[in-house]
Amino acid sequence: MTKLEEPDRRILIELQRDGRLSNAELSQRVGMSSSPCWRRVKRLEEDAVIVGYRASLSPSALGLGLIAFVSVKIGAHSDDEAEAFGRAVQNVPEIVACYSITGAADFLLQIVTADLESYAMLSAKVLRRLPGIKEMNSSLMLTEVKAFKGFPIQAGGVRS
Structure with a gap:
């Protein structure tokens, strides 16, 4: 299991919300400069924490x-x-x-x-x-009460 640091968690929270974010937008949202943010995303991909990017479709x-x-x-x-x-x-x-x-x-x-x-x-x-x-x-299924929106990730000790 990959050890996630606080910046990693913030990145994962934002990418689960919107996987189409540009690196510039992502780095701004997580409060990092672009290069370190990009390196962290690449490491998360290489470590298979991020396993893909998909569109969420309406059945x-x-x-x-x-x-x-x-x-x-x-x-x-x-x-x-x-x-x-x-x-x-x-x-x-x-x-x-x-x-x-x-x-x-x-x-x-x-x-x-x-x-x-x-x-x-x-x-x-x-x-x-x-x-x-x-x-x-x-x-x-009769009705969808809660749709899957992503995995729970603790950021700063608070649920996202």
Whole structure:
């Protein structure tokens, strides 16, 4: 784990808010000159603290009106079975996230589709055919109460 100093935290807070900031704007916001700020950003990238820059997209604007969370139990609890399942989900674009979890299920999938009919078709023709599935339980999102906006970073001993 990379040791984060206070200037690193301030940089990360600002880049999570707006990944398109120019180095000049970023350095001004964090109270540093441009060169040291740029070097810190490069180090954070090299240390894989910053792993990419993306646009945050609206699912509904893309015609993706249904978000489902699917708990999956696999039949055999072998490494091969789990790895086969993990490889298979990589090939399903509607599965936007997959986590190996503790508890009653083995995996949790986050899935986006246009609507309930599209989800039903995906479930029947794709999800149920993924390797090793013993049981699936779907929960459909009604409303998004809190959207992911970034990871919590302590700056100056105060939450950002």
